[in-house]
Amino acid sequence: MGEKSTRERIVDAADRLFYERGYEPTSFADIANAVEISRGNFYHHFKSKDDILHAVIELRLEKTRGMLEAWERQGARPEERIRSFIRILITNEALIRQYGCPVGTLCTELAKLGHASRAEASALFTLFRTWLRRQFELLGHEADADPLALHVLARSQGVAVLFNAFGDPCFVRQEVDQICTWLSSLAARPRRSRKSQERPSST
Amino acid sequence: MGEKSTRERIVDAADRLFYERGYEPTSFADIANAVEISRGNFYHHFKSKDDILHAVIELRLEKTRGMLEAWERQGARPEERIRSFIRILITNEALIRQYGCPVGTLCTELAKLGHASRAEASALFTLFRTWLRRQFELLGHEADADPLALHVLARSQGVAVLFNAFGDPCFVRQEVDQICTWLSSLAARPRRSRKSQERPSST
């Protein structure tokens, strides 16, 4: 029951190492070392390194779906749910500071490599995008739900990149507070969707 | 005069390849191929791959300083100058779509590698940060100039990451317009720095 198969242990280790060091710089030797199996044993479970990456992305997609569903159950109102998303920046502070956002950094790396799994990795972003869009629709912003979802995604990505570069936790809290304030004001005056401009609207 | 030294040609090629493919995945063979010299010839000009990276970052720092100075000369008002920064997202649209932001992606990669030049790369961000801070000070936002600078940096980084992942130019324009609108409203009501909250302020 609590036992994990070798295959699962490989994917777990690869998941961690691909995040911490990146896909390309992580070798089979690194993963084998972490799992404590021999390099040769790999190819019984996966036929190539790309194959492991595929499995890692599948795992991340599954975990993300679970997390989004949990937020959906826990947050009574959509505003609270979106806040759960924004607060990952603080929940995972230590990891993001060291390694950045797992989704953003993987997409960035695979794009540069021209890797075939690039689209699969972007699907992780799409998962968040679709979920956020639905929350904004529930908030009464049907007309601009998708731009709003992308806006929130972009804000969090930007914070993650700069936090990773500068390592200043105060900056993260400032930005998170600000996004939450903006979100509250959005939730306070919903359903005014004329034709355009029910968007982040700035100021 | 128009002739470039071999050393310069190596740094130029490495600059491009480190951006397009990343630092780690770029081999000496790749650079040698681009410059059309032999691999052995490298070590007459640089003593290691890290040494080339160092030179590349120096070059980027120099180019960035030049760009910032040019914006300072061209833009009469600080608001226009900041707009010049934000509009890189559109000016360099094709490149960012394919390879992301050169600064953000390099910092991210070096952070994961635990590379010694990580701090040098972050200095590229600092260059923008300091420059933006000064523009906000000139706008009358002395008290919050640094948070405002970081905010603009983060926004642009977020847009770059998502644009690289999704490839949708409409999204970029939406966000750029929005940031510009926010900037105008900031420029319209300056110098009200009480104690806090002359910050992006959202909504």
Added chain:
DNA sequence: GTCTATAGATTGATAGAC
């Protein structure tokens, strides 16, 4: 299912002729 042994290519880096 796990191992050892190894192939075959590529990596960063060096030595020495020209």
Added chain:
DNA sequence: GTCTATCAATCTATAGAC
């Protein structure tokens, strides 16, 4: 200053014994 030749290490991947 540029080249060829080469080193030792590492890479992904395979073959085959147990």
